[in-house]
Amino acid sequence: MSNSTRAFVGMQNKYDRVVLLVDMDCFFCQVEEKQHPEYQGKPLAVVQYNPWRGGGIIAVNYAARAKGVTRHMRGDEAKELCHDIILCKVPNIREKADTSKYRDAGKEVANVLQRFTQLLERASVDEAYLDITETVNQRVEQLQTGSFALKPEELVNCHAVGYDNIGEYVNKITNRFANPYVDDERYVLAYDPNDLPAVRQSDLRLLIGACIAGEVRAAVKAETGYECSAGIAHNKILAKLAAGMNKPNKQTILPLAQIPPLFDQLPVGKIKGMGGKFGETVCETLGVKFLGQVLKYSEKDLQRKLDEKSGTWLHNIARGIDLEAVTPRFYSKSIGCCKKFPGRNNITGLKTLQHWLGELASEINDRLEKDFIENNRKAKQMVVQYVQDIDGQEVASSRSMPLNQCDQETLVKQSLELIKTNTKTFLRPGSEAALNNAIKFLGISVGKFESASSAQNSLQTMFANQAAKKRRISVEEGVEKPVVVVEQTKPKQTEGGKMKSFFANYLQARKEEHNGTDKVDKMPSEEGLPKEETKSDKLAEETATPLNASEARKKSFFESFKKKMMDESVPKDSSDDKATPTSTPPEFRESFFVKYLKQQREVKKDAEQSNENTSKADNSSEMQDLAAELDDIESTNNEPQQTYESVPPEQSNNYNPQQEVVALPSPEQPSTSKRKLEQQNASETATLTDFTNTYVEYARPELRPGLISFVKCEECGAQIPDDVKALQTHRDHHFAQQLNRQLRSEQREEAQRSRLNATKTTAASPPAKPVPAKKAKKASGATAAPTTTPKPVNSITKFLAPKQPLEPPPSCSNAPMELCAECKTYVKSVDMPEHLDFHMAKKLQRELNQLEVRTIITATNKKSTPPPANKKLNSTLNSTSANHSITKFFTQSN
DNA sequence: CTTGGATGGATCA
DNA sequence: TTGATCCAT
Structure with a gap:
């Protein structure tokens, strides 16, 4: 179940999502620059240890790129091009490159991203997809009620493909407010009539997506110091493509209408997934160079010339359609490390092989330990990969094996065993120590993670069951596709002029200011x-x-x-x-x-x-x-506009609380049948349902103060999106988290005990310190004695009965609400049975685990109190239009 | 020292 | 499910 391969949205929803790809600019370099502030602004590259010719360059900052330094170069070559370049070496541990520094930094960034959507898919250490459809939809609604306004200054560093500057794109949208059907003639020719509503809204929704992207990037910069680029589009492929078009520290919208002209000249290989062999095959067998040329083939043609799946995929891609869903994943599915042993470094002796297996296993072991503390999961499978030199030929192999323990010795033994039994003649005949086939590459990886405790498992199945139930309900309602469609209801005319004057006024004001x-x-x-x-x-x-x-x-x-x-x-x-x-x-x-x-x-x-x-x-x-x-x-x-201590000026102007806010008028509405609207509403709940299905598995409970959020969690101070479901889910998460801590602390104690038993007695070891307390964060000094005192776990009751009943959330929808006697929160009446089920499950769970009152390990609290940067940011935000307008929104809608 | 290392994900037979 | 291979950063 956790291995759910790709998910897809329905074809009818092809333009309904707004997807963001965030790509850190020369990430490794930025990490080094942050670590060594004195490097800022200087040409810099990161090289991998290899002492030969100055090491291999794996990242280059933009100052160095300006001098012609690229990846793939050796350090020495870089020096020739740029004599004053700073070469940072990747740290070496266990005689091999250690990239954990960058992994940690990537996680730091992802933590920020996570706040903006639960649909976060980490694609690599420095890239992530965010499905921000829901937030965009919310803002479209707010736009209509006048409680949200677009602010041009949020669009600095923002580009739109096919437009000279973002202003022109905004103008285009503005004009459409004045005359909503101005483009319809073209639309009708280019799009399926069924898609027209979505097409009409596309540009506006992407623009709102760009605003959010700006907020995301500003938050990343403010909280981590790192800069990134982003692409905003209706799907992952396009978002990825767009993100690469303006870098660094910029973001790019790819508007629907710009796809055909762009693709006409876009080399096939620029599309993710077509940069390699497949792309070449496509070009050769179709006789094309540019993606647009693929349009002349029918889907059947493509299926015949390629294969069924690829044909369909390519057919869609050539039309800018990519149905792959953003699959929430925060943690990697596997942990591995490997090393090459080129030329003379070939491993030829058994001892050497064992040595290196030991090194690899040791690293795996360390990382697994860390992972366990963070995620409470254990790897159930290991894989050994190796490349042997078999009479001059490089032969790659990989063998896997189930895993019970993952200590270093076991890993070494098992991997050696795997290699042995899968090599015809392992040792050179007549020798006890020489390998028959030299080894040129060695790797160990572990995966197939399972939650560490059965209790955890039962908690998950509990959630899973709940989700399944919701699905059944959804199905009964005839809902299949989990994608939200925005459809508007109130037609309004004459608003275009208002919007124009908004910008005009705005600009006027700015002009005077400057x-x-x-x-x-x-x-x-x-x-x-x-x-x-x-x-x-x-x-x-x-x-x-x-x-x-x-x-x-x-x-x-x-x-x-x-x-x-x-x-x-x-x-x-x-x-x-x-x-x-x-x-x-x-x-x-x-x-x-x-x-x-x-x-x-x-x-x-x-x-x-x-x-x-x-x-x-x-x-x-x-x-x-x-x-x-x-x-x-x-x-x-x-220019810095006001005084923003500690927030870099470039970012701070995105959050200027002094900014005048003017409501944007709502666009004219395309007519809509009621039936369709109902369907869409239903599908919206389906989205939520679908999300909770994966929630427990993927989400990080500690990291959910939201930028776009409106309500503060009393427990952790997090800002929670102001909808009932999110609130409840958040509370549930505290519960689950608490449960997790409990279990983890038990695990640790147990591990500690057995370790003590095994290795005689080291000095009086403090009660296991789970988090390496590594990050020398600014604020950690202040919170020394009283605040970090262990919290009694009996506070778990708090999750079930908050101090005071929450105010009934100002109706996000008009659904009738009820107060839950159990947890004193307001819940949609429709959801009440299910909600009660949940309490039941929790109680059951408690009994199951025989929860007792224990103390909690101190260090795990660290994350539950957001760092000051967060606080500052949140408070800043609260004072901005977001908060202001939301209250406005509520007063208006009531 | 052999042509970009290390890492992770996905696909397909 | 596994192993080989591809892809991307």
Whole structure:
């Protein structure tokens, strides 16, 4: 069940989701820069230990990329290109590279991301997909009631494919408010009529997604110090594609309408999954280079030429359709490590083999231990992988074996045994110590995790049963597809003008605020300021020399950067270019995207000219001005505006509480049949149901103060999305967590006991210290004595009976509510039976585990009190429009 | 020292 | 389920 392979959404929901891909910029480098602040702003690369030729480069920061340093290079080569480059070595433990530092950093980031959605899928150490559909939908509603407003300054560093700047994209949407059906003629030609409602809303919803993306990235930066790029689109493939189009520290929307022109020139290999053999096969067998060319084949054709599954997949992908769901996963399914033994380092002796197996097993062991403490799970399977040299040929093999214990010795013994029994002649004939086949690669990995205790298992099955029950209910209601569809109800006219004036007012206000500074003339001649310059600009600002000088330079940087992009593929570089070779990162020069963008501009100019007469009526020139000004804001807005201690200025302006907030009018509604609407409502609950199904398994209970949330959990201070279900789930989680702690602490004590028994007596060991207390966080010093005193576990009762009944949540929906006698919370009447079932299950569980009052290990509390950064952020947020508008929302809706 | 190491996920027979 | 292979970062 935990191995649920990919899930997919239904074809009818292809445009309904909003998916975010967050990709950390040169992540390993950022980790090093954070660790060594003195490196900030300097060219830097991370190399892997290998002393040969300066080590292999696995990450390059942008300052170094500007000088031509790339991955795959050796450290020495990098030095030649960039004499002052800083080469950070990956730490070496056990004679092999140790990347745990970066794994930890990745987790730190993921913890922040997790707050924004429970549908978080970690794709690698530095990438994650977020399905933010629900939040977007909420905001669409709030937009309609006027309780949420888009704020242009949240869109700094935001791009939309096919548009010169985000302002134009906003304008496009704005125009549609004025005339909702303005694009329908084109839509009808390009899309299935059934998709029209979704298509009409697509741009707006993506824009809202971009706002959220901005918040996400700002939170990541504020709380971890790391910068990232993001893509916003309707599915994973597109989000991933978009994220790569503007980097670093930028985000990109991929609008639906831009897919065809983009794909016409998009090399097939740019799509995730087609960068390798499969992509080549596709190109060869279809005789295509660009994804758009695939359109000429029917699905049947593709299935015939490739295979059924790939054919269908490709057919969809070529149309920008990707149905793969964002599958929530926070922790990896396996833990492994490996090492190459090239050339003379081939392992040829039994002793050596044992040695290295020991090293690998030792690392696995360490990481498993850590994992156990965090996740209370144990690996049930191990896999040995190895590459042997069999008369000159490299032969790869892997063998697996069930696992009961995972101590180092067992791992070594078993892996050795596996290799032995799967090699025809393991030892060289006549020798006791020499291997017959040299080993060139060795790896051990463990997986097939199971919860450590049976109690935990029963808790999970309890949740699973509950989920199953919900599913049955859903099925009875005739709901199949778990995707929320937004459909609006109240048609409104005449709002477009209001929105325009909002932006106009906004811009006016800004102009006054920045009096004079944004009237600085553009300085296109000042081309190609190197990146380092911008960083020093930032510094200059911080040291309070804000005015025209740095402003103008920054602005000219933006201008020149854009100009660069436009001039890109015209002639090769002029001699001028050589004078400032660092202005454009080399990978940009030949980048497909650069060419695409440039081409788009040309196309656009043509279109504008030919369209002039048609759109003239709609004061398009005015909108263009707005766009230009919005663009200006993008460059001027990086000025620190108020005093934000500790929050970097670039981020803080996303959260400016002083910001004027003006409601956005709601868009005109496409007509909708009631029946369909009902279905959609039903499917919304289905989404929630589906989520709880996986909730226990994946979610991290400690990490759920929400940025978009409205209610504070009394237990942990977390901000909880203000819907009943989320509240209840959150409470349930405290319960489960408490249970977990209990069990873990038991486990640890037991482990401690047996260890003590085994290894005589070491000094009086303190009651197992589960969390390595490694992170030297800023705030840890303050909370020394009283706050960290162990909390008695009997507080578990608190979860069942909160101190005072919560206020009935202001109706998110109009569903009737009831007060649960058991937990004093308000629950939808419809959900009450199920809710009571849950209490029953909890009681059962308690009895099952014979919960007693015990003390809790101190260190586990660490996470339950959010670090000050969180607090600050949350309080900041609470004072912003989000909070303000939500109250407005409630008062209005009642 | 052989052509990018280490790591993790997914697919398919 | 397992082992081989591919893919991506």
